[in-house]
Amino acid sequence: MKINKLIVSAAALAVVSSSLFAGTSGMDVEKVFERECQGCHGPNHEGGVGSDLRPGVISKKNAYMLAETIRNGRAGTAMPPFGEKFNKGDADKMVDYLQHFKGKKIKVLTLETVKAGWKTLNDRMAFMKKYPHAVDVKKNTDICFVTERDAERVAFVDGTSGKVLSKHPAGFAVHVTVTNKRQPRYAYSISRSGLVTMFDLNTPGQQKIAQVQVGSDSRGLAVSPDGKYLMAGNYVPGGAILMDAMTLEPLKVYPTTSVIDTEGNIGSSRVAGIYDTPYGPYIAFALKDAGHVYIVDYSKPNFPIVGDIPNIGKILHDGFLNEGKEIGRYLFQASQGSDVMGVVDFKTKTLVTKIYTGPSAKPHPGQGSSWYNEGLGEQLGATVNMNLGQVTIWDSNFDVIRQIPTAGGGLFIGTSEHTPFLWADNVLGGAANWNKIYLINKQSLEVDRILTVGTKKGTITDPVTHKTLYSWKVPTVKDKKGNAIVPRILHAEPANHGHWTMVSEWNAGRIGIYEAKTGKFVKYIKGLTTPTFTYSIEHRQTIPGA
Numbered sequence: 001m002k003i004n005k006l007i008v009s010a011a012a013l014a015v016v017s018s019s020l021f022a023g024t025s026g027m028d029v030e031k032v033f034e035r036e037c038q039g040c041h042g043p044n045h046e047g048g049v050g051s052d053l054r055p056g057v058i059s060k061k062n063a064y065m066l067a068e069t070i071r072n073g074r075a076g077t078a079m080p081p082f083g084e085k086f087n088k089g090d091a092d093k094m095v096d097y098l099q100h101f102k103g104k105k106i107k108v109l110t111l112e113t114v115k116a117g118w119k120t121l122n123d124r125m126a127f128m129k130k131y132p133h134a135v136d137v138k139k140n141t142d143i144c145f146v147t148e149r150d151a152e153r154v155a156f157v158d159g160t161s162g163k164v165l166s167k168h169p170a171g172f173a174v175h176v177t178v179t180n181k182r183q184p185r186y187a188y189s190i191s192r193s194g195l196v197t198m199f200d201l202n203t204p205g206q207q208k209i210a211q212v213q214v215g216s217d218s219r220g221l222a223v224s225p226d227g228k229y230l231m232a233g234n235y236v237p238g239g240a241i242l243m244d245a246m247t248l249e250p251l252k253v254y255p256t257t258s259v260i261d262t263e264g265n266i267g268s269s270r271v272a273g274i275y276d277t278p279y280g281p282y283i284a285f286a287l288k289d290a291g292h293v294y295i296v297d298y299s300k301p302n303f304p305i306v307g308d309i310p311n312i313g314k315i316l317h318d319g320f321l322n323e324g325k326e327i328g329r330y331l332f333q334a335s336q337g338s339d340v341m342g343v344v345d346f347k348t349k350t351l352v353t354k355i356y357t358g359p360s361a362k363p364h365p366g367q368g369s370s371w372y373n374e375g376l377g378e379q380l381g382a383t384v385n386m387n388l389g390q391v392t393i394w395d396s397n398f399d400v401i402r403q404i405p406t407a408g409g410g411l412f413i414g415t416s417e418h419t420p421f422l423w424a425d426n427v428l429g430g431a432a433n434w435n436k437i438y439l440i441n442k443q444s445l446e447v448d449r450i451l452t453v454g455t456k457k458g459t460i461t462d463p464v465t466h467k468t469l470y471s472w473k474v475p476t477v478k479d480k481k482g483n484a485i486v487p488r489i490l491h492a493e494p495a496n497h498g499h500w501t502m503v504s505e506w507n508a509g510r511i512g513i514y515e516a517k518t519g520k521f522v523k524y525i526k527g528l529t530t531p532t533f534t535y536s537i538e539h540r541q542t543i544p545g546a
Contacts, residue, residue: 024092025090037050115249140185145187171192174533186209188230196218222545230245256287273333279346316335320370324379331346383413410424412491456476487508505531
């Protein structure tokens with residue numbers, strides 16, 4: 001009986017521990033939540049990719065266990081450990097803030113507000129006359145973007161040599177980069193802090209042309225194929241912003257503070273993926289919380305919404321377009337709350353079907369993969385999944401034809417015409433597996449080889465015989481305590497006219513370059529800070545919606 005009382009007392013102490021120890025932290029937890037947590041858990045803590053953290057859900061949960069989850073993360077999910085950024089007092093204070101959160105008013109996106117944050121930094125026309133051709137590289141399409149997340153920068157790299165050309169501040173947690181396919185000298189980035197930046201790649205050092213603050217929490221970008229318009233998507237304040245692609249002047253906003261969700265409720269929605277398509281004069285954007293995709297016709301006066309596709313699923317995120325026949329006709333839109341890829345048809349402006357990826361899979365295709373399978377005689381598509389170690393493959397009828405096991409949850413799967421493989425990362429698979437890329441044969445649809453980057457040695461191995469096909473020496477990177485870091489690798493991107501595949505090593509501060517045809521190691525690009533998303537301009541010229 002005394003033991004039971006002791007256990008109850010200990011549990012009661014744990015429940016109030018956040019209030020007792022919150023005063024030992026000087027952290028501005030509300031600001032930290034907005035920067036680090038809001039993207040997954042929502043501006044009003046309503047959940048999304050991450051759990052629902054509203055007081056009605058967590059106020060009675062064990063505060064000690066919640067604080068431990070913050071510091072240690074949750075294996076098999078997108079929840080990372082914050083132990084290096086949060087001490088115990090910080091974690092306790094965050095739990096106290098979450099359990100007593102009273103909500104906040106959601107701002108409405110307005111054109112006036114966005115225009116107030118727009119400014120020109122350099123004379124675009126003067127640059128065009130002075131630098132008709134790229135100065136730092138042979139062709140501007142040789143350049144690759146690299147987002148340096150924690151350094152709040154974008155870096156430009158020569159994709160034929162690996163040389164770092166320049167680095168530029170571009171806002172907190174730079175998230176996505178795109179290029180103007182009609183005029184590839186112009187490229188754009190968007191940060192999670194809502195800053196859109198335009199660069200001229202022909203100039204020495206890839207100079208900035210303009211910037212605009214579109215919101216306080218943002219994600220997606222797309223450029224219309226005619227090169228005239230750029231669209232950005234906001235989490236806060238919810239909505240999309242259409243801009244002039246040559247100046248970044250804001251032209252129209254599409255607020256999403258009052259939309260109908262999948263259950264018939266009216267409320268605010270974040271905007272997730274933004275997609276252009278060569279199939280028509282359209283840019284589409286996904287309403288993350290409402291489950292809709294809106295289609296904007298930029299060829300018509302006032303840029304109207306001409307398509308509203310509802311009921312795709314809960315918690316929409318990223319997606320990609322089909323290649324091959326009728327390229328760009330179909331948008332494969334990930335719904336992480338319903339574990340499906342919704343298939344949106346730009347021709348009929350309807351939802352064709354839903355591709356089920358598996359229970360609690362949480363599909364996250366990133367740039368996705370679309371390729372022609374010779375044996376089946378048709379175009380296939382694929383995604384990785386965040387919570388399941390598997391690659392989901394579907395055919396041109398949108399039927400799942402293969403679920404390929406991998407080592408852990410992933411964020412990106414990429415390919416090109418120059419590689420025989422799909423490159424699928426396992427970056428959410430925990431420290432035992434996040435240093436692996438699975439190379440899946442695009443014709444046999446089997447795992448062909450596994451790329452592993454250890455603390456001292458890297459290998460390409462045969463998954464059946466476990467024979468080492470290639471190996472190389474890996475420079476050891478250590479943390480602040482002197483412990484060797486297991487490289488966390490993600491996002492395979494083609495480069496160097498298809499000869500290379502670039503793989504980011506997020507926590508090791510470098511990018512590994514590999515032969516696209518074999519996976520054999522070539523060299524490292526070093527001196528980077530948390531490189532995450534890479535973007536090869538030459539490769540993306542041929543990919544719809546990228």
